[in-house]
Amino acid sequence: MRYVKIYKEKIYDFLERLKNYGKLYAPVKISEKFYDRREIEDVKQIAFDYNRTITPAKRFFIPPCEEMFEIDIENAEYKEKIDEVEPFVLFGLHACEIVALRILDGVYLDEKYPDIYYERRRKAGIIVGLSCLPDEYCFCNLWRTDFVDIGFDLFLHELPDGFLVRVGSPRGHKIVDENLDLFAEVKQEDIDAFKAFEEKRQKMFKYTGSFDNIRYILELTMQDEIWEEEAKKCLGCGNCTLTCPTCRCYDVQDIPDINGKSGKRIRFWDSCQFKSHGMVAGGHNFRPTKKDRFINRYVCKTAYFYPLGTSYCVGCGNCTYFCPANIDYLGNLIKIRGAEVKNA
Numbered sequence: 001m002r003y004v005k006i007y008k009e010k011i012y013d014f015l016e017r018l019k020n021y022g023k024l025y026a027p028v029k030i031s032e033k034f035y036d037r038r039e040i041e042d043v044k045q046i047a048f049d050y051n052r053t054i055t056p057a058k059r060f061f062i063p064p065c066e067e068m069f070e071i072d073i074e075n076a077e078y079k080e081k082i083d084e085v086e087p088f089v090l091f092g093l094h095a096c097e098i099v100a101l102r103i104l105d106g107v108y109l110d111e112k113y114p115d116i117y118y119e120r121r122r123k124a125g126i127i128v129g130l131s132c133l134p135d136e137y138c139f140c141n142l143w144r145t146d147f148v149d150i151g152f153d154l155f156l157h158e159l160p161d162g163f164l165v166r167v168g169s170p171r172g173h174k175i176v177d178e179n180l181d182l183f184a185e186v187k188q189e190d191i192d193a194f195k196a197f198e199e200k201r202q203k204m205f206k207y208t209g210s211f212d213n214i215r216y217i218l219e220l221t222m223q224d225e226i227w228e229e230e231a232k233k234c235l236g237c238g239n240c241t242l243t244c245p246t247c248r249c250y251d252v253q254d255i256p257d258i259n260g261k262s263g264k265r266i267r268f269w270d271s272c273q274f275k276s277h278g279m280v281a282g283g284h285n286f287r288p289t290k291k292d293r294f295i296n297r298y299v300c301k302t303a304y305f306y307p308l309g310t311s312y313c314v315g316c317g318n319c320t321y322f323c324p325a326n327i328d329y330l331g332n333l334i335k336i337r338g339a340e341v342k343n344a
């Protein structure tokens with residue numbers, strides 16, 4: 001891997017230059033408590049110390065609602081609506097968010113039948129990662145998704161006087177080569193600072209241990225009282241899945257025009273926490289109770305994602321942070337997992 005350094009005084013020039021590669025999106029503070037990724041006019045708006053955004057990065061690749069086809073009902077034909085995707089740059093993704101995109105790749109980029117809408121946006125998106133320090137909601141260390149090796153073009157690690165940059169793709173090399181005046185060589189003191197940052201980061205996680213067998217323990221404890229009690233608190237609002245960087249369920253609707261001759265097919269984000277999610281033809285619902293739906297999310301997120309050797313949860317903590325009923329997803333996993341996960 002290639003490593004370079006960028007000094008703090010050049011970081012805004014670098015961000016400005018990133019705009020040469022496409023529209024720049026980065027985290028900005030949007031209210032007292034919340035951050036979100038927005039298109040950047042003034043690079044000084046960018047927040048470097050955010051922990052999470054109110055919408056996950058998946059929205060750049062799977063919009064909350066999109067038109068897939070135009071339908072010609074009279075002639076029984078359809079035309080896929082594949083718009084040109086302009087290149088864009090996503091700055092400031094944390095390691096867990098980059099792993100989350102790779103999980104989505106596993107789902108959407110099937111070798112034989114890739115999702116063309118997702119694929120085009122994925123190719124157009126330049127990913128620039130940013131190191132972070134965990135807050136009380138983060139537990140990516142338990143899934144080993146707190147550091148990422150691939151899936152980015154550039155990854156910036158904070159140093160006292162700048163950033164150590166890992167170059168992760170041919171596109172990342174090109175960006176560095178075309179802006180060599182902004183970069184410097186990595187020195188021993190930078191390597192020492194990088195190691196110190198990583199050590200500090202590890203120590204800040206609230207819990208240590210491994211979640212490797214959680215999925216089996218979950219299956220074995222599905223009848224425990226805790227699920228009944230926690231499900232009672234749940235409002236079924238779907239916030240946990242909509243803010244989850246790996247939740248990917250969508251619904252599809254065909255909408256005819258008033259003339260009855262044409263129409264369109266749309267797809268939009270869905271949530272397994274909605275009662276309608278399990279509804280099938282004939283009115284049968286295969287997850288009729290709130291408890292069924294509640295526990296389904298835990299089973300789904302802890303399921304094993306074989307290509308990456310991780311689970312479908314990357315430990316970002318969004319589902320707990322944004323839950324209006326204060327349901328603690330990690331707390332519930334720890335309750336059933338027992339003592340091996342301990343307070344650091």
Ligand code: SF4
Pocket residue numbers: 233234235236237238239240241273319322323324325326327
């Ligand atoms: S965000 Fe909380 S209340 Fe809403 S569906 Fe998820 S667990 Fe239930």
Ligand code: SF4
Pocket residue numbers: 240243244245246247301312313314315316317318319320329
């Ligand atoms: S289940 Fe919760 S903690 Fe895990 S990836 Fe989704 S939002 Fe993040």
